Amino acid sequence: MYATSKSVFGYSPMMEGETGIYVICNDKGILDNVNSFMRDKGIVGIMDTAGRLHYMVDARRSANYAAEKVTQIAQERVVNKASLNETESFNELVLQTMRENGFDMTLVGSFIICKMVQSIKLVSTTNLSMKILYSRVASHLKMTYSQMERDVRYSIRKSKLGESKMRTISLILMLYQETCKKIPPS
Numbered sequence: 238m239y240a241t242s243k244s245v246f247g248y249s250p251m252m253e254g255e256t257g258i259y260v261i262c263n264d265k266g267i268l269d270n271v272n273s274f275m276r277d278k279g280i281v282g283i284m285d286t287a288g289r290l291h292y293m294v295d296a297r298r299s300a301n302y303a304a305e306k307v308t309q310i311a312q313e314r315v316v317n318k319a320s321l322n323e324t325e326s327f328n329e330l331v332l333q334t335m336r337e338n339g340f341d342m343t344l345v346g347s348f349i350i351c352k353m354v355q356s357i358k359l360v361s362t363t364n365l366s367m368k369i370l371y372s373r374v375a376s377h378l379k380m381t382y383s384q385m386e387r388d389v390r391y392s393i394r395k396s397k398l399g400e401s402k403m404r405t406i407s408l409i410l411m412l413y414q415e416t417c418k419k420i421p422p423s
Contacts, residue, residue, distance in 0.1 A: 280306050327420070331355050334416045339397030346392025349374055349385055350409060357413045367406050 261267050274281045275295040279302065283291050292310055296303035331354045332342065340347040353370040371382050378385070393399055398408060 280310075327358070327416070328355055330416045330419045331412070334412055334419065338412065338415075339395075340392060341395055344388070344392045344395065346385075346388035346390070347396075349378070349389050350392060350412070352377070353409050354412045354416065357409070365406065365410070370406075370409065 271281055279295045281293045294303045294306045331351055335351055352374045356373045371385050
């Protein structure tokens with residue numbers, strides 16, 4: 238059972254690490270929601286369209302409290318830097334695997350496949366579908382599903398795997414598994 242808290246949107250479960258999605262239709266709702274988070278946590282993070290996280294720290298309590306929150310964020314960023322290096326290494330291995338399989342990395346479809354392979358580790362593979370993978374990449378590229386599908390098929394056809402009769406999802410999972418085999422044991 239989860240603890241609940243009263244928020245602008247009524248009662249909601251308080252689950253650490255969960256993502257909250259709020260659909261707000263007016264300025265007052267936005268301000269009330271941000272103010273609610275500021276009162277509860279003292280900090281609000283807002284992600285822009287480029288994926289950068291911007292923090293707003295509540296200094297209404299005191300300047301020392303705000304300074305403490307900024308220091309806490311900086312320390313967390315240092316810890317997360319190690320995992321960022323691990324992610325960059327994985328992304329390089331994905332590129333290497335794709336080149337070995339004859340993908341032309343100048344093609345948009347190859348870029349899309351690369352991003353899909355990279356995002357698999359962020360998604361549960363039990364319910365994995367092309368629709369899920371396309372949607373994860375489409376938001377960044379501002380492309381429709383059919384455009385992406387066409388570019389991906391063309392890229393696969395031009396690669397060494399073009400003659401295989403594998404479904405696209407199977408091919409992407411195979412590239413992911415090949416990449417994972419290259420990760421050195423820690």
